[in-house]
Amino acid sequence: MIRLTIVLALVVVVMRQASRPGVYQVFFPETARQVTVAPSGKMKESTRRLTANGASFQPGSESASNEQTATASNTTPDRLTPEVRQRFERWVDTKSEDELTATLASWLNGDKMAAEDNEGSVVDTEREAAFLVLTIQQKLIESAKDGTVWRAADGPALFATLAMHRSDGIRRDELLPIRTPAAVAGVLPLLQQPEVYRGDRLIARGEIVRIERVTAPDNVYGMARYWNLWLLPLDASRRPWMVVVADLPKTFDALLSTADHDHSESSADSDKQTFPVGAPRPIVDVEGEFIKRLSYQSEAGAELTPVIVGHVASYLANGNPDISTAIRAADPSTRTREDEDDEIPLWWIVAGSVTAGLLFSVWVMWRTAVLNRQLRERRRRNEVVLSLLVVIGSMAGGSQLSAQSLADLLPGYDQQRMQDIARPAQPSLDDPGINIDEIAKLVFRMDRLSDAVLQERLSKSESPAMLGDAVSVDEAIVDSRSLTVSSTLQEYLNIDWIEMVELSPIDGVPRVLLARSFAKAAEPGDRVFGVAVRIRRPDGDGEDELIVDVAGRLGWIPSQPASPADEVLSIEGVDLGRLAEVVSLDREPLSEADSPVFYPMIGAAASVSDLASQSDQLADAVRRMRSSVTNASPVDLLQNPKGFTGEWIRLQVETVRITRVAVETQQRQREIGSDHYYEIDAIGDLGKVQLQIEVPDGDPVVMENRYPVTIVTAEVPEFLTGDSGDGEQLVTTINRAIRVEGFFYRLWSYESDFMKQRGGKQFAPLVIAGVIEDLRPNSGDPMGVQAIGQIAAVAIVAAILAVVAFHFITRRGDRASRKRRY
DSSP: OHHHHHHHHHHHHHHHHHTOHHHHHTTOGGGSEEEEEOTTSOEEEEEEEOOTTSTTOOTTSSOSTTHHHHHHHHSOOOOOOHHHHHHHHHHHHTSOHHHHHHHHHHHHTTOOOOOEETTEESOSSHHHHHHHHHHHHHHHHHHSOTTBSOOGGGHHHHHHHHHHTOTTOTTHHHHGGGSOOOEEOOHHHHHHOHHHHTTOEEEEEEEEEEEEEEEOOSOTTOOOEEEEEEEEESSSOOOOEEEEESOOOGGGHHHHHHHHHHTOEEOSSTTEEEEEOOSSOOEEEEEEEEEEEEEEEETTEEEEEEEEEEEEEEEEOTTOHHHHHHHHHHOGGGOOGGGSOOOOOHHHHHHHHHHHHHHHHHHHHHOOOOOOOOOOOOOOOOOOOOOHHHHHHHHOTTOOOOTTBOGGGSTTOOHHHHHHHHTTOOSOSSOOOSOHHHHHHHHHHHHHSOHHHHHHHHTTOOSOOOTTBEEEEEEEOSEEEEEEOOHHHHHHHTOSEEEEEEEEEETTEEEEEEEEOOOTTOOTTOEEEEEEEEEEOOOSSSSSOOEEEEESSOEEEOSSOSSHHHHHHHHTTOOGGGHHHHHHTTTBOOOGGGHHHHHHHHHHHHHHHOGGGOOHHHHHHHHHHHHTOEEOOHHHHHHOHHHHTTOEEEEEEEEEEEEEEEOOSHHHHHHHTSSEEEEEEEEEEEEEEEEEEOOTTSOOEEEEEEEEEEEEESSOOHHHHOOOSOOSBSEEEOOOEEEEEEEEEEEEEEOOHHHHTTTSOEEEEEEEEEEEEEOSOSSSOTTOHHHHHHHHHHHHHHHHHHHHHHHHHHHHHHHHHHHHHO
């Protein structure tokens, strides 16, 4: 009984110690509290915690003293009217960089905005003055030279942005509410699409590896120095990036003093001093604007890193003892409970533990896991916006060309020349009667026009097509014949032959179409689609009437698809004739040559899971396709990529990182139904296969166990977005086992640190996903922990009762024995 009492007392002591957060912070630094930096330079403790993957690291959302920062981060700012914005842009364009810098510096120092034009003051209110400052900043950022080292021409953008983010800035509070919400950035999107994010307000997040104190040259903002922070990103990219801030939180002095005594380095340039930061390193959020990609020298040679200039919004000690000590010293209210005396009565601890244990057991027994798999609502399709070229062409005075004419886009081909080329044409495929080389030249011209321009010109059609007008082609092939181009033109035009296609007559008039050759498997009854130019039309005399159209490349959809996947792609309007070109791009990076198939295929894959918008024909095709899905592995896709291109496959992978990729052109946005798509970096199982990748001038690279797989999808399911509270994120790191169904596109190559060190490029299977399933078990207790716990609890209770019973029986026997003895 005494031993049992001692054991129970030890359990109570352990329970009392378990209630102290400081006990765990030694082993789990991510449980440390986040500190938000207020504009005044003070710090505020966050009530939110950082999870193991950093998903809940939300800067500034909880600080009452930083209310304006929170408002700016979580609300959409008021927008200027287009007229005011255009007035600001015109005024900025008329000023030199020196004039813009002087105007900006004067306003930041508290003076009234001095911006005037011929009509008087450019701004009417202080709010408009703040918006004009942002316009000036954007103009200066555009002057920075991307992809180079720091240049003198980059100075205006750098110092203007630093001055606007100074913690002691007079105008900082006026700028915060009107800025756009910041998105959490990643290294790869900024390196791959710098023009998309140039000047955008972003959040850079990572561990501080090195701090550089830089003495600033003379500037109108009165800045004596600024700080370069080299970060190790948390997005698994392992690529360092640099952020620049005007000042550091006071608590960071601990890092500088420690480095100053132990590891500080002075560069050859006395204007810069470097302070390495040892592990464990603090995590920092820097909020600012993306300026440029900076070229720097590393052990591997010249590298690029994105540069975000702004201010430290929040930071996390992450187990760093210097920062933790500085936080406690600066604000005693942030001290953890291990420094306080626990005056809770013992019996309260025992009663509370019993109650909590009972409640927890009831909750565990009745708990069920419900996982929602809802895809985000597809964004509304953007309307087609006519280009300035089309508008000018349609408004040209005195022109005899119709609004849908292509003559102005085909130099050297006026209506008379088109008529001369088409006049000898005959409706017979056996004796076409045309000059094939002349037609090939026009086909070449048409092929060079973008689909967007052709569709825009076609949308202006309001009358029967005249010579030179754009006409729509979307009909079945009646018959076709290939016409060989002369050898002298084949090399120049890169066209070996053209296709003469007989289409259905229009009002009894025969119609032929001449275009660049499409799929070799094309047969009568197959559908072709695209935009052509009309070079011959009926003249009304009733003799030898013929309609002749010329196109560049036509889309092809077979009447009898070879597979259910081809049927779905055909219904969604994907040009199956280009799949052969996709195969020829094997192990090449994604390029413009992929666009005609890549983006429509993303839209087709998205429609598979969008049941509400499916027609009956598409729904039936999708059911057939999914029922005949091919189970594939990374090994299968690597061994036979040609055989899987365009096929609907299923494979299991584990996600590593999700990157949001911006889509810039309106045509591609319409094809996928959004202005972005997502790229999921994942890894698949190689099984027992060992893969060797040949590299130039080096030994083969051997890979086994796992291999990278790239998944592309229009939208990611909710279980992959998490609940970070950070709003829109460009890069998210998440490890989750998933099952993917989608169209296999091809093997593509990209740069990776692993292969770059070995002198080669990484290539991986690229799958365009339509269905993504979570492989986490539906049960809330997949490994039977609940049952094991219940059994253990019953066993412990039974053992205690057995001990008590044994002790009672033994004592009664001893008592009876003593009575008999005496």
